Amino acid sequence: MKKGFVLIGVDEAREEPFRPRNWAERIAGNLAHYGQDRRLRFSDKLLPVMVGNRKYLKVGLSLNETHPEVYNEVMQFARLNELTVDLHKNSANDGEEDLKQA
Numbered sequence: 001m002k003k004g005f006v007l008i009g010v011d012e013a014r015e016e017p018f019r020p021r022n023w024a025e026r027i028a029g030n031l032a033h034y035g036q037d038r039r040l041r042f043s044d045k046l047l048p049v050m051v052g053n054r055k056y057l058k059v060g061l062s063l064n065e066t067h068p069e070v071y072n073e074v075m076q077f078a079r080l081n082e083l084t085v086d087l088h089k090n091s092a093n094d095g096e097e098d099l100k101q102a
Contacts, residue, residue, distance in 0.1 A: 003060065003061045004058060004061050004063075005059055005086060006057060006058050007056065007074070007083045007086075008083060008084040008086055009023060009054060009056060010054065010083070011081070011083075017054065017055070018055070018081065018083060021055075023057075024049075024055045027046060027048075027057055027074060028042045028046040030067075030070050030073070043060075045060035045062060045066065046063065059074060
């Protein structure tokens with residue numbers, strides 16, 4: 001995913017990791033599918049990643065065009081849970097080497 005943004009799994013009010021721990025995988029599961037090897041494959045439009053002990057959810061900008069209802073759910077989830085939306089972390093390859101699939 002070259003263009004997009006990330007949701008950062010930190011509760012801004014308490015500055016603690018967001019709970020439940022698997023929040024990013026649950027959201028990314030909306031577009032996931034099982035491969036021939038019967039393993040879950042996440043879409044590059046919603047990709048859970050981990051940096052150190054911090055969870056991120058990479059969101060592709062094309063998600064709004066291809067799956068607007070999922071995009072709206074993701075953005076509503078971020079607002080309701082006060083998650084940080086970082087527009088710069090995933091805007092090209094900037095920081096991409098640091099964001100590894102969870």
